[in-house]
Each structure stands twice: as C-alpha cells, then as structure tokens.
Amino acid sequence: MRIAMAQLNQTVGALSNNTAKIKDHILRAADHGSALVIFSELTLSGYPPKDLLLYNSFVERERELLETQILPLTLGGPAVIIGTSHRELGVLYNAALYLKDGKIKSLHRKSLLPNYDVFDEERYFRPAPVRAVEMIGDLPTAITVCEDIWNDSDYNEKQLYHIDPLKDLFAGGAQLLINISASPYHLGKQKLREELLTFLARKYNTGVIYVNQVGGNDELIFDGSSLVYNNQGELLYRARSFGEDLFYIESEELYKSAGLITPPATEDSATVLRALTLGLRDYITKTGFSKVVLGLSGGIDSALVATLAVEALGAENVLGLIMPSPYSSDHSIKDALELADNLGMEKRLIKINEPFTAFLQLLNEDGQPRLDLAEENLQARIRGNLVMHISNREGYLALATGNKSELAVGYCTLYGDMAGGLAVIADLPKMMVYELSNHINRVKGKEVIPRNTIDKAPSAELRPDQKDVDSLPPYPLLDPILQLYIEENLSISEICNRGYEKEVVKKIARMVDKAEFKRRQAAPGLRITTRAFGSGRRMPIARSYEY
C-alpha cells in the first residue's frame, strides 16, 4: 500500500486556502497511486489557531469545509488522515480524523495536551477520553497527535502526564504508529525527535510515520523534517527541513530491513539560518507585506538582520536606513554603506541631527545636550519614528534588530530600536549573532558582513566613545549566565554554583527582572532556543525582587 505524507505550510485562519491546498495534495497523491494521504496536526486551521478556536463560527466553518470539500475526495479516492478541531457535545478536541470512502471512519483525539512554554492547549481542548486502534489496510494502527508519543516512561526519566497513550494502543495490538504533529523548531529539537522515534520503532517493533507542519507562524517556526522509520528503527525518509514536501512510502518497506545507517540530523548555524529565513519570510508574507525596512547602524545586529532579510525576500525588497546622530562614528556609516552595497539592497542616509536638535531645544533650557540616558533613548526613538514613518507611508514592514542578550538585560530602547513588526533575532544571544554572521561570510565565501562590523567592539553610539562593556559584562560571560537564568530557570545561587561570581550574577538577574516592562511591549520575536521571550515566558511586571 502506498502512503503519501503531506508536509504543508498553512496560514493560520486561512480556512478556504488551506482547504484548497489540502485538496490539491490529495489529488496529487491519488495520481501517484496512494491509498492513504497523511496531513499534520490542525492542518485545516494551521497551528496554532489560538483564540480563533473560541469562535464557534470558526470551528463550524472548519468542519463544514472538511465535510463539503475534503470528504468527497475520499469517495473513490485515497483515504485521508488529517488534523482538525472536533466538537462533540459542546467539548472541543484536537483530533486526527480518518476519512475513508466519503465518511469520517474514525476519530482519534489527542490525549496529551501541552500547556507549558508557548503551548496553551488546555485553554481550548479537552483530552481524549478513550483511544482505539484503527485498521489501515491490514495494519492495526495507532493514530496519534503530536504530544501523545512523548510521555514514554522508558524513554523519559520524568513524565509530564499520568498516561502513555502508546502503551494502551500497542497493548491493543497496534503494528503501525502514525503521529501527526505541529512541533515547533528550536535548536536541538530534531535530534530529540529522531532519538525518540527510533526508540519507539524498536520498543514496539513498529513502523513509524511522523508528519510535521512546516512554516513560520508568528514567533514559532515549524521546521517540517517529517520522518519515516521501519520497525527496526532505521530511518527510511527524512522530509525537507524548512520547506513543504509531499513524499511516499510503500507500507511493506516499514517491516523489512533497509540496511541503512543514516547519520542523525545535524543542527548548527546553517539550520538556524534556514529557520530564521523561513520565519522572517512567512511573517512578512502571511501579514500581507512584501518588503521590509530596517535601520542600519553599522553594527553586527542590524547587519545580520539585513542579511537575513535579503536572503528571505530578495535584495529588491529590503530597504536600509542609515541614520547617524552626532555621536555616530564615521566607520559606522561606512560599515553600513558597505553592507548595503554587499547585499545589493536599497539604502537611504538620513541624519537625525535636525530633529534631535529640535527636541533638545524643547527639552533643555540651553538647548545643549546633557548626554544622559534620556537623550540616548531620544536618539533611538527618533530613529524609531523614521523607520515607522517610512513603514507607514511606503508600505514596508519594519524589522527590529535587537538580539536576545540586550533584550534580556534591557539594553535597548522601548519605541526606539525595539520598534518594528517583527524582531528577527530577538531569540539569538549575542554570541550566536557573531557565530551566525561568521557562518554567513564563510558560506558566501566573502565578507558580506563587513569584517570591521564583526571585529569592532559593540557600541550603541548614543554618546561619545560609548561601548557596550561600559554597561554590561562582556558577552562571553553574560550569555551563559542569561542562558542559565532564563532557559533553565536557575536561581542566583544555583548559577553561582556553576562557577560564576555572585555580584555579576546578581547584577544580571536584576537587569533581566527590571526589563520585563520593555519585553512586554516588544515585537514578536522568532523563536530559536528552548525558551524565548514572549508567550514562552510569562512574568509579572509589578512585582518585588529578592536577591
């Protein structure tokens, strides 16, 4: 039996278009002689649909399209397994539906609902009350949704849930495991998936078909990378990463040795680059934009974001604003110009001296600069205004260029450099910004990002001779401490036990906590690590701190 797997990039909420795409893939799979087509989790709505699910009309429309558009194709066509919401007696489930011969043959509701990190599934769904094996051809099959396969007590030291759906299903005679997922990317995730699926194939002596969503949806980037294993845990197929795919397997192959040894997926700067490019491109296009504007400071952050934007959208769709203030160094302007030229993107030079002076006339009695923090922010905000003005007038989406390290410690200006519709590298620690920039130059075989931009000491250039290290610990020290505090939720003393100095750790923790109000108003940032700011980290603002 030929099975087709469709790894699609859906737009959240675009029910009609998503349906059309699903139909198209069913027809293509049918043309290739498939008896079954498998789609990912919540393919109809795109994942995550969030509070759209609170609209009854949305859930009803989803079902209507399924019944009127998709179901008929299975009459005389291939069977379909598809992820969709399912309402029953007023209760909503996240379900995989098995469609065959024009009917909904069976329903496989998700048992384990992730409600940690960026996930809110308990907000919308109830867990499956029962689980049952379904015959697919002559194969008794466990049809599961995403999280359902992740609670194996032999694999995980710690279980998040009381039940393991696979235990029931394989005790019930399952011989094939199908899992439809919407599993977002973070650095290291694919390794975890491949380890788990190999393990499950061997443990249950089962073929494994894993179909994941692909595409960027707001902060989340879904990498696809769907997988097929035979019952010996040999990897038979790894679908495209960061792109759509429609691929096929003969069910017989799932139960014979392939003699294959496939090296595990590699994850490195190249993967991060592809993830960010996809996340950026999808955010722009799915919000209805085609071109972006950003400030180019001559520094490495904006250089990297510009490079990613050119990669994602083409140089003709990227506009850089070079906006020197009285404190900008000559080399910064030169570096920014050089970058724009290297990338072949449009650039405009707009000196902010005049509005800056006009503000100082209003704000300082003598009209002379005082060189305080407020005036540093003022310069950043004048630039923010210019970026937003060109965004508003000319229809560019504005990109914010801040990295995770500065967002963490609040070394950034709200409504200034934080302004924009998308914060492209908001989840990249500064050291990773360097790594990725060097990687890009290496891959391109030339210094797209100017050498001086990479080599010079980081500076906001908002007062004479300013350097980041005047205010912050050096990044090679800052980044690992931030990682322990933010991604691993360690306390100050636990971090000190890893060999860091108490005063430094305390200072950093305090900066992180005090900057919560800025992050609350930050643009959505593409997620790359195991814990990004935004919906993955929900902190109170009006709070007290005890160090």
Place this chain on the structure above:
Amino acid sequence: MRIAMAQLNQTVGALSNNTAKIKDHILRAADHGSALVIFSELTLSGYPPKDLLLYNSFVERERELLETQILPLTLGGPAVIIGTSHRELGVLYNAALYLKDGKIKSLHRKSLLPNYDVFDEERYFRPAPVRAVEMIGDLPTAITVCEDIWNDSDYNEKQLYHIDPLKDLFAGGAQLLINISASPYHLGKQKLREELLTFLARKYNTGVIYVNQVGGNDELIFDGSSLVYNNQGELLYRARSFGEDLFYIESEELYKSAGLITPPATEDSATVLRALTLGLRDYITKTGFSKVVLGLSGGIDSALVATLAVEALGAENVLGLIMPSPYSSDHSIKDALELADNLGMEKRLIKINEPFTAFLQLLNEDGQPRLDLAEENLQARIRGNLVMHISNREGYLALATGNKSELAVGYCTLYGDMAGGLAVIADLPKMMVYELSNHINRVKGKEVIPRNTIDKAPSAELRPDQKDVDSLPPYPLLDPILQLYIEENLSISEICNRGYEKEVVKKIARMVDKAEFKRRQAAPGLRITTRAFGSGRRMPIARSYEY
C-alpha cells in the same frame, strides 16, 4: 469560636514582605481572641505569580518562609488557613494549608484549575488527586481554593470540569465551607459571587466563609469584597471592596438566623472608578514609582486618565504635558489647561511644531506637510517621545490614555499615543469613558472634567478638521458591536442577527483583526470587562481573514 479573615493586598514575588504582613495579621487576630485566621489564595507569593513558579528556588523559599516564620506562630497561637504553592514528589499544587499547633495539619489542594481567559493554572499546577473534610473546632469543614466552588451542576447550566469538589466534601459530612480565592474584578463579578454563595449556603445548609485577595497586580484588579454567609444564605459580612480588611465572625453565628436581608452589591460607575484607581495606584507603587506623566490633548480620554491618576496618587504626583501640533485647535489647549487647573496638577506646554518641521524636512522633499496617515502617526510619536523623555529623565511612569474602542479598531498610534507603562482605560469602551467622566463630575459636584471636553465631537486633531466619525462608525453603534465580537466571540453573521448592518459589522471586524499587531505591543491595560485585550485574548497576528 472566633474566626478572623484577612483580605490582603500582597505584592507578587515579595515573599519576605508578604510574610511579614501575614505574621502581623496573625498577631492582630490573636490579640482579638481568634482561634483561626484565614488568608486568601497564594497569599505568600501574591496572585498571579506566573512563571516565578517555574523557579524551584522561588517555591522552596516560599515554603521555607512558611515553615520558619508562619508555622511557629500557630504554636500557642491561632490556627491558620493560608494559600500557598505546594510541591510533592516533583508535582506542584495550588493549595490551602491548615496550620495548627506548629504543624501543617492538613493539605487541601485545588481541584479545579482555571485555564481560560487570563488564567494559566494548568501551566503550573496539577489538580488535587483527593479531597477530604477537616475538623475546624467541632465543625467538619470543606476547605477549598477559588475555582473549586464554581462547578455546581445545580447552579450552572454548563460545567467546565468533570467533577464538583463540593459534592464529595459535603457527601463526606462537611458543615462549613471555607473558600480562599484570588478572584479578579470585572464589572458584574460581585453579583455572580453573591448569587453563588447564597445558593451554596442554602443547598448544603452550610456556613460559608469566602476570603478574596485585594489589590492590583499588572492588568488584574482584585476587589476583595470577601463574604460570610450563614447556613440560611443570609449575608453576615461583606468586607471592604478595593481595600484591605481584617474582620471577624463567631462560628456560632454561621448557624442561626440573623433576620437580615442585605441588598445585593451594587456595581456601577462608582465601582469602576474605585477599581481603576486601585489598579493604577498599585501598578505605580508596586513597580517602584510614585509619580506619573501623561499627555493631555484636551480630549476626554486623557482627561479621564488624569483625573484617575490624581485620585490615585494625589495631584502633586501627576504631570500633564500639553503638546499641541499645528493642527491642534485652540479650544483643545484651553480645555487641557482648564482640566489641569481643576485637578490642581502640574502641567507643561510643549509645542511640537519644531521637531515636526525638522522631521518633515528630512522626509518630504519640499519639507511641506502632505497630511497623510504617516504624518498623523508622526505627530503622535513625537508626543510619545516627549512623554517618554520626561519619564526617563525625571523618573515618572508614563500613562497611556487610549480607550478600548480605539485599541480595538486600531485607531491609535503604536509608539505614539500607545506609549506608556500602563494603559489605564484600555479596557473601557468609549461610551463607558463618557459615563465615567459624567459620573466623576456628578460626584464631585463640579465640572472637574471640562464640559467642553465632554461635549465636543471626539477628534485626534492630527490633520485639519479631523473627527473620529470620519474614520469610525459613531461610538454608540461601534461599542455594542465590539462587545459582541470581542467579549462574546460572535461571528459577523451572528452579530448581524442581533440587528446590525452587515457592511458595518464586517468593516469593524476587519479593523479589529488588522490591529492585532498593535495590541501585541500595547502597554498592560487594567481589566474591567469580561474580556480585556492582553493575556485574556490571544490572537495570531500573521493570519488570514475570511469574512
């Protein structure tokens, strides 16, 4: 037996200070001869502690303070029922602890974990596996936490959860119901509480003690309004609303008729006024500020916010910036000045013509205004810069002054009038802004908010002769449609069925959806209605719309 109930305003995360306050109240209650002191839900951490709970060190410190500071007071002192997190075998619960004679005598874990609207309790906690009645004096008692009492199938047509903890507990012989809560305010909430508690008292023939948290924590305002009922459902005590309280009841009173008929709590503009005042004051003080700055446009929104700020913080702590542009009318400046004088607050007049001109020189070839939307936003952003500059330099917290109607349809400028640390009236529809303003003038017996500010047609004054009705349906039409779309999650056709015109509803829905990106970056807004923007409404940005 005398029972004391402490309705406290805790600061989230302030474990040491919160503990000190708890101790102080135990000692005061002991002085008054109390045998038991009852505190609200998660009193030690303050509610909601959010992702602070993901730090093991936080949960451990909370328990350490309980054991070393609070527990000893119950040795020879009154017993205590207190809300705190409780970790057991690596699993975290939201619990009420019954402390007696220096020991944790029993543990009452929350069974029903709200995970809708603003609540995320499934993110942190697991539900109670068991429930048991505890003897308090000679009274078998059901000790419950907040949501646990809200799933009665005789009271609610629809149940959110599979179990009703009260059923078990009263079948197990309970004769007293104690509920410790952190139940946030919205208009109409107290009526629901009083109806439910009267119902439960009568249904189970039980005394009812309900202790709620008070105070503003970020967007949420807790109103206190704790309640005591006898077993005939007569209201014996209604604690202060929007303020701390320590009050007493003799347990015998819970089981004899009081011959009282207490009218239900009234909720109206006066309540909203007190809620906002508390929310504003607590946000300012709990973030470590004492004074606020805001722009005064001469319009009703900023007039109301200034009035609320003066009410909350005193006139000496409120600074108004009057920032006319070339398109501001004379009457606006006059109205703003008059308001500031009426309130006795400090004001500064800063004309934005110069920086506006400086920007136009940079942005328009001829330096002349084009009167487009981008220039409207530019003026708003110049004002945002000025407000933030004074905030940064002089240590004021900036208040955003937008109302819910304009935030809903996006009739506001990101980084402009949306700038600020707190959006005070972000959950007040425009018609409620009028209602509250009129109420204030009525109560004060004079026109604190100038008559002209209330009477004139709303205008952003960002281009000549601009009026809100040029861009928006009139507010008396807009507000009810927004309410149906946002608070009740109705679809366009469902709203039309209520008698509204399809084209109008469609236009409004589209505006709401398209403004999601602005709201994502909005300042926290105080919650007043059943559904506020922010954590109570989680919408995708990069999505498609089908109308």
